[in-house]
Amino acid sequence: MQQQKKEPFFALGNPTFKHNLDTCLASAFLLFAAVFKSGIAVILQAAVCVSVCCLCEYFSFRFFLSLKKPLSQLGAVSTGLLIALLLPSSAPLYVGASAACFASLVCKLPFGSEKNSPFAPVAAAVCFVSLCFSQYVFSYPAQTELSSVVFSDSPDFIAGTSLLDMLDKSAGLRLNTFSVTALLSGSYPGAAGTGFILVLLAVALFLALRRPEELLVSGGFLIACAVFAFLFPRISAGRLISVVMELCAGSLIFVALLVANSSPTVPYGTAKKLIYGATIGVVCMLLRRFFKSIDAPCLAVMIVSAVAPVFLNRSKKARKKEKGRVSA
Numbered sequence: 171m172q173q174q175k176k177e178p179f180f181a182l183g184n185p186t187f188k189h190n191l192d193t194c195l196a197s198a199f200l201l202f203a204a205v206f207k208s209g210i211a212v213i214l215q216a217a218v219c220v221s222v223c224c225l226c227e228y229f230s231f232r233f234f235l236s237l238k239k240p241l242s243q244l245g246a247v248s249t250g251l252l253i254a255l256l257l258p259s260s261a262p263l264y265v266g267a268s269a270a271c272f273a274s275l276v277c278k279l280p281f282g283s284e285k286n287s288p289f290a291p292v293a294a295a296v297c298f299v300s301l302c303f304s305q306y307v308f309s310y311p312a313q314t315e316l317s318s319v320v321f322s323d324s325p326d327f328i329a330g331t332s333l334l335d336m337l338d339k340s341a342g343l344r345l346n347t348f349s350v351t352a353l354l355s356g357s358y359p360g361a362a363g364t365g366f367i368l369v370l371l372a373v374a375l376f377l378a379l380r381r382p383e384e385l386l387v388s389g390g391f392l393i394a395c396a397v398f399a400f401l402f403p404r405i406s407a408g409r410l411i412s413v414v415m416e417l418c419a420g421s422l423i424f425v426a427l428l429v430a431n432s433s434p435t436v437p438y439g440t441a442k443k444l445i446y447g448a449t450i451g452v453v454c455m456l457l458r459r460f461f462k463s464i465d466a467p468c469l470a471v472m473i474v475s476a477v478a479p480v481f482l483n484r485s486k487k488a489r490k491k492e493k494g495r496v497s498a
Contacts, residue, residue, distance in 0.1 A: 186285065190244035192380045193428060196373045197251035200363040200424075203356070208259030208311065211321075212362045215257060219266040220250030226274035235282060249273050252292045252428060255363025256421055256465070257299070260311045262321050265303045269295040289475040290433040293425070293468040300464045308332075308463070310359035330359030333419040337404055338462060353418050364421040374427055384431040386440055390447025391426040391454075392417065398455040422454065425467035433471060435478040450474045 204212045223246040241247075253269045276298075277291035300307050306323070312330030321327065333353070352358060356365035364370075378385055396413045403412030417423060430436075430450055437446055454470035461469070 184243060186245070187243045189381070189384075189432070190248040192377065193248040193432070194244055194251060196376055196428060197248065197255060197363070199373060199376075200255055200366065200369055201251065203366050203369045204255065204259070204362045207356050207365065208362050211259040212254070215259060215261065215263065215266045215362065216251055216254035218263045219254040219270045220247055222267045222270035223247070223250035223253075223274050226271055227278065230275060230279045234279065245278075246274065249292055249295075253295055256292070256296050256361050256424065256429075256468070257307060258310045258360070259362045260309065260321050260327060261303070261306045262323055265299050265306050268302065269299045272298045285434050287434055288479065289435070289472050290429055292429050292432065293471040293475075296465050296468040297472055300468075304463050307465070310361070312359060332360050333358045333365075333415065334360075334458075337415055337419055353414075361421055361424075364424040367418050367423065370423045370427065377427060383443075384436075385427075386443035387430050387436055387447035387450075388426045390444040390449075391430055391451040392423070392447075394448035394451025395422060395426075395455055398452060402455075416455070416458075420458075420467065421465060422467050425471060426451075429468065430471050433475045435475045437478065446474065446478060449478075 201212060201216055224241060227246040228241055250270055253273065254266055257266055257269070273291040273295035277287050277289065277294045281287045296307075309327075310330050310332050312328045354367045356367070356369070358365055374385070374388070377388075395417060399413045399416035400409045403409050405412055405415065426447075430447060437443060450467075450470045453473055454467050457464070457466035457469055
């Protein structure tokens with residue numbers, strides 16, 4: 171009798187697995203860098219988010235959808251890591267757990283998988299906790315020791331002023347040599363994985379080598395944001411300084427690289443991907459001007475992901491009509 175080969179647990183040849191593996195590697199790199207900025211609280215938050223995502227997906231997908239290997243594509247791990255990096259290290263652990271539950275049980279389970287969901291689960295989860303726990307999601311620690319764990323609901327917590335808050339309140343904000351260095355090294359308070367511009371640039375290089383075609387959405391996103399910031403600056407230091415500050419503030423670069431590409435509604439084709447990303451960028455910059463109590467890049471991904479299928483379906487119908495006319 172021939173022995174049947176045992177199938178590996180992970181779906182090694184699956185494109186979704188490769189995409190999630192790249193995301194996990196990039197997130198692990200950012201997580202390692204975030205420890206030096208925010209302390210070991212980042213590790214705790216990541217452990218909670220990943221554990222809750224894995225538990226929710228295992229039990230819900232295994233027993234409701236009858237999937238034999240619900241965790242084989244690393245979707246739960248990548249989702250948990252991204253959520254943890256988009257939250258401040260000082261956010262209470264139940265905030266990350268709530269976001270992880272929402273991403274798994276609300277954004278994935280009803281649609282069968284992340285590929286069938288009409289929006290990016292990570293973006294939806296961050297928007298959810300931004301609305302429910304805004305006092306924690308937008309409260310960043312001023313300075314954190316490597317071994318300390320201080321949550322924003324603790325009496326010992328000292329809040330800092332993020333770069334995005336500076337842009338909102340300081341029209342006369344200017345850059346000098348020190349602030350540029352601080353900007354690139356992640357010295358400004360912010361979410362755990364979003365402030366290290368140099369590390370994010372390294373992640374962009376890694377993704378460009380691994381999956382260059384997906385960075386078209388990121389490129390369109392960042393270019394649209396840069397053009398908007400140049401044309402409509404919020405500070406008086408100059409248009410180019412406005413571009414630098416807007417791109418580096420908040421979670422914009424992080425979302426452009428790791429979240430916008432993961433939306434299942436990303437279209438095929440170079441031009442369409444650029445337009446899709448540019449639309450997210452314009453919506454993001456508009457949201458930043460009018461809505462201060464929500465993560466604008468994540469909400470922009472949500473909005474464009476919800477609207478994009480309408481236009482894609484219309485374009486498909488138009489092609490069918492044209493083909494019908496030609497054949498007639």
